[in-house]
Amino acid sequence: MKTASVAAHVVMKYITRFFLARNTILALILSALSAMLTASFVPQAFLLSPAGRAKWHADYPRLAPLAESLGLTHIYTHPLFALILLLSVLSLSFSCREQIRLALLRTFGDAAGVEGDGVVTALDVAGVSALLAGEGYRPVLRGAANRMVRHPWGYWGNVLFHAGVLVVIVSSLWIALTQQRGSVDLGEGETFGPGREWPTQELGLLARPFVLDRGVRLDRVEYEFLPSHGVKRVASELTFFDSAAPAASRGVAVNEPLDYEGLRIYQRLEFGHAFYITVTTPDGERSLVQLLLAHPDKPDAASYADYPDRLGKNKMLRVKYFTDAEKRSLNHENPLLVLRLDQSGTELGQLSLTPGKEGTIGGYGFRLEKTGRWSSLTFVKLSGIPGIFAGFFIICLGGALHYFTPPREAMVHPLPGGGARIFWKASRFPEFYREEFESLTARLTGENTDG
Incomplete structure (x- = not known):
């Protein structure tokens, strides 16, 4: 049993080291960027109309079939892309755990390595601690030496930053695995009934078949052109209906998607x-x-x-x-x-x-x-978008803590003959907070002189 436990510990240590290795992280970042870059250059099948696909094949008779056979026209629903995201999730999970460990150590540990600018004062440890507390320093460790920190939450900026990125990647993975997209071309007055098969659809690896539970009718199509004959506006008026609720009319236009009953509907430029x-x-x-x-x-x-x-x-x-x-x-x-x-x-x-x-x-x-x-309409059903926004909020919060609340530490050591020695340092941007240390020094030595 002990041998198995040791072996498991060794394996876990090796896995952790692998996912925290710089080469692993760099490879995952480059893989994700390469996939997204490929998707920006290779037309994604779901975004192409039949005419657009035919033109692409005509323009690139060799590249187009090869890209389709390799799955490059379905990057975001490709198993390899999901694997890249999954490995990124594992790497970020280990990184978050490491950042939490470091934040806990810096927040509550003895920080034996706290060495910086020092000053000697005639005040005892209690007096120095009271003065520092008045300046916003909080005691985080008491013992032979008192350790006090101003803005200890600044240690958690990196934790929140990594956690936010992790939330974004997990949400992206969930979207990639469960997304449902369907596209249909409708003439005015035509209805796309509930349960009808999509002419074009794309599903995530774990997604169920995409079926509308209500009918949608295209009532009217409107479009305008610029004097140069470019398209100025394309819009559609839709009516949704089912047996359990009254009909509802809604509008959708290019760059003005419609959110309705868990669906996001896009007006395409094909009309x-x-x-x-x-x-x-x-x-x-x-x-x-x-x-x-x-x-x-x-x-x-x-x-x-x-x-x-x-x-x-x-x-x-x-x-x-x-x-x-x-x-x-x-x-x-x-x-x-x-x-x-x-x-x-x-x-x-x-x-x-x-x-x-x-x-x-x-x-x-x-x-x-x-x-x-x-006109052509695209219906999208996604779950995970709120996680993307939540992740970016956490990232911003972590960045704010990291850059705007850098901790300043003071270690107060008692001296044998009385008085105390204080070591002070700023965790980041030390020159920016130099005046703070000088102000503390003046007050400490000033009180010494007055005494």
Whole structure:
């Protein structure tokens, strides 16, 4: 039993030394920074629209597939990133324990190494202690020599700083493991029902499937453009409803996320026009097809999209549209839709449509029933965000204690022939507090002279 206890102690000592080693801490910091830097350069899949992903693959045909195969497009939900955070938590835990040990020693220990500027006074230990107490020094040790400290809580600044960082990292790890994100594109009047599967979602390693417990309807999409045709504002009006509560209407806009019933909803920059087309096949079958096309960048520029196999094998439906059929303005909406049907790479024909118009291509009939607007929304469910803010508060408190309340120590030793010798030092910024020591010296020696 004793041998096992000794072995456990040795192993624990080795683990502690490993996690407190400078090389270990540096490696963890560099690993975390490298992961975040990679995420800033490699597009994260959840933030990419289908068109954006296609463009990324077109621009980087070799890099994009490699990055996806390595999981670099899912950095924050990757097991390796979670492992880095977990090891950082262990390292900070050992570091916090060490900082607590040192703070306790400095606060309540004998501090045998308290050596600094010294002064001899005719006052006895009790008299010196009373004078120091009047200056805010608190006795922390009584014995052969009295040790007194001003602002002893300053010893705990490093403890709070490390504890705050630990809280932030633990909260970040919890978020990475349990986060739930879902993204959906909706046309005006369209509802995303409760329990419906997300077209795009991303889950933490320990997260349950992300399912909405209420429906959400996109009532209206609003957007504005700058004179230079840049996007000025994108906003959506939403209605939430379920069987247990009355419907609730809320608004969300770019840079103005919506918090609702534990969800955080973001308005994405993807938006445009939704086209509802009745398609009639050569066999006479009819169906209503919704096409969501991204908004053009300029009045005379078109927005493009391809729909492979939408109308059957080897058939490609190519679509483009202009916001204004006259190509004069982005604000004046009179959408012009142009359809092109290819079969095995051969063009079968083109057709231009405005609302209410119809035509045929290659035996297929197309009628543009109506148009509307659409936008892209991201729903996020996170637990752990309050821990991030709490951690930063603790970090700030620790920094304030460390820099604004540095302890000053005085060790009072009795002299054999009477009187006392006082050793004084400031734990940090000694030159800044030099006047304090000189003031104490003047009072101590002044009382000696008067006596």
